[in-house]
Amino acid sequence: MAIRKKNNKNPPVFSHEFVIQNHADIVSCVAMVFLLGLMFEVRAAARARARFPSTRPPDGLGETTLNYFHHGLKDLATVFFYMLVAIIMHAIIQEYVLDKINRKMHFSKTKHSKFNESGQLSIFYLFSCVWGASILTSENLLSNPVSLWEGYPHTLMPFQMKFFYISQLGYWLHALPELYFQKTKKEDVPRQLVYISLYLVHIAGAYILNLNRLGLVLLVLHYFVELLFHVSRLVYFSNENRQSGFTVWAILYVLGRLLTLSLSVLTVGFGLAGAEQQGLDLAAGNFNVLFVRVTVLAAICATQAFMMWKFINFQLRRWREHAQQQAQKKKPVSVKSKAKKDKTNGVNGTLSSNGADSPRSRKEKSS
Structure with a gap:
């Protein structure tokens, strides 16, 4: 195309x-x-x-037989293909949607780059949330939380779940060459590389370790919170007085981190620890050993702590900027009142210098 x-x-x-x-x-x-x-x-x-x-489904299953898939090395070629698709879709959205809005709004260079970032991610997060929620509903993962660890290892996946993970890996891999294609500023590249790497490590880890059910739930939860942030930023760019979305996002962000930790500890720390199948078996896809469980929990906890640290710094920076803006708004008023006061003192001083009401002039008159 x-x-x-x-x-x-x-x-x-x-x-x-x-x-x-x-x-x-x-x-x-x-x-x-x-x-x-x-x-x-x-x-x-x-x-x-x-x-x-003469090839047909097994007896008793009829035409409603569902095909299940597992991961393998051939997935690398599929991920690469969908990375190319993501690059093409990124360019289409940029040229035919975001660039037209940018020309109408006349954003500055800083707002221009942030608007493009939020616009691209808002579309991706919305699509991923709807898609992931449909998979969770069809697989009854929300109504039956025990299924997150029951029957581990979950080596077989329905087509929609496997395709979801392939698409996620392809999208976040496409973000790496986009740093070059979009001429990202050098000071923004480290930040972009950090969060792209975090996405790739966690999504690939859940996919390879057969924790696809837990990974799907956590991804939908995280994407929903991030969608709210980027939509709030788009609304803020259109009207800077509309900042209520950031308040709602801040509350849900903290709740999302707590819920992520709770589900991870419940699934990996308690559910898999009490599962029947214990031991490392690469052929069967079983990674239910203490070392893997501790590593997974440590990675999730470290990531959530890092995100909370970034969140706190972001909120403190916003509060400082808000305080500076309030101080700048009050400063002209104080200068104006001071000038008015100096003007009044100047008039009184002039009257005094002319000897109108000074004590010395009254004394001279009495003498």
């Missing part, structure tokens, strides 16, 4: 500017190679069905 930039300048071929301007077209060409390969795969499957016409 080609995306054409309206730019009169023609940079040299294969230069940095050429790649940045045409990265969506280049990635689309690479994605087409994968699509051609899938077409041959579909034809091969059709030939196999024609060659073995």
Whole structure:
């Protein structure tokens, strides 16, 4: 899918500017190679069905048989393909939605980059929340919390859950080349790399360690809170007087961290610790040993503590900025009152210098 930039300048071929301007077209060409390969795969499957016409579901299951999948090395190619798809979708949303709004709103450079970031993430978080919530409902994970650890290892996943994890990994991997394509400022790159790495480590960890059910619940919870923050920031950019969304987000952010820790400790610390299948078995996908459980809990607790530390610093910075704004608003008033007072004192001094009401002038008159 080609995306054409309206730019009169023609940079040299294969230069940095050429790649940045045409990265969506280049990635689309690479994605087409994968699509051609899938077409041959579909034809091969059709030939196999024609060659073995007697293939049918097991007796008693009929046509309602559900296919389940597990993870493997071939997932790397699938993740790479959906990373390319995410880059293309990112470019489409940027050019046909966010850039048009930016031209109408006339944002500054700082607000321009933050608006693009919040706009992209709001769409992704909304889509992921709705998709994840539908999987949780269909799998009855919310109505039966015991299923988070019961029957571990959960090596087999329904198609929707596996596709959800593949898409999540593809999206957060696409955020790495986007740092180059979007010309991210050098001072913003470390912050971006930190939270992209945290997403990749936690999502891949839940996927590989067969903690996909717990990971899905925690992702939907986290995405919902982050969606509220970025929507509140978009509303704030449109009208700076609307800041009530940040207050609601701050409350839910703290509750989200507490709920994340509670579910993690309940599932990994108590549920898996009391499970029947204990021991490390790579072939069976069982990682239910003390070392793995402690490592998982330590990673989750460290991440939540880091997020709370960043949250507290963010709130303190906001309060300081608010206090400075209030001080700046009061400063002109005090200067104005002081000028008025000096003006009054100046009039009295003039009268005194003219000898109108000074004690010395009265004394001279009496003498």
